[in-house]
Amino acid sequence: MNLFEEIDKYKEDLPKINNIAKEVKKQKMNVYQIVACITMIVSFFGGLILGNLFPSCGSTSTLYGATSCVETEFNISLTIFFWFISFLLCLFFYGLGHIISLLTSIDEKLTKKPAKRKKNDQN
Numbered sequence: 001m002n003l004f005e006e007i008d009k010y011k012e013d014l015p016k017i018n019n020i021a022k023e024v025k026k027q028k029m030n031v032y033q034i035v036a037c038i039t040m041i042v043s044f045f046g047g048l049i050l051g052n053l054f055p056s057c058g059s060t061s062t063l064y065g066a067t068s069c070v071e072t073e074f075n076i077s078l079t080i081f082f083w084f085i086s087f088l089l090c091l092f093f094y095g096l097g098h099i100i101s102l103l104t105s106i107d108e109k110l111t112k113k114p115a116k117r118k119k120n121d122q123n
Helices: 003-010 017-026 031-053 076-111
Strands: 056-061 068-073
Touching: 031 076, 056 076
Parallel strands: none
Antiparallel strands: 056 068
């Protein structure tokens, strides 16, 4: 028994790009999924804006007795935190939309009336 012969018996070809593209085009996004994608794009730019609006202190000066910020830097930690939270929120909305679309497709399949059988099929 050769291992490679066994693998050749049971292996399947990988799907072609055209088949994958057709499957993706069949899927339609619902409102929740569209909102999730738009929210992700907006939150990306929102994170960049927040990083600039609330900068972190690069170096401090104690020349006059009080600590004051001399240089400010882009606040990368706030930006990454905002991106992470918004990613989780968008993931939740996208998943909720996917669950709703699956339940809708199941409902459509169940509400279809079965085709009537011919008299020959009943015997």
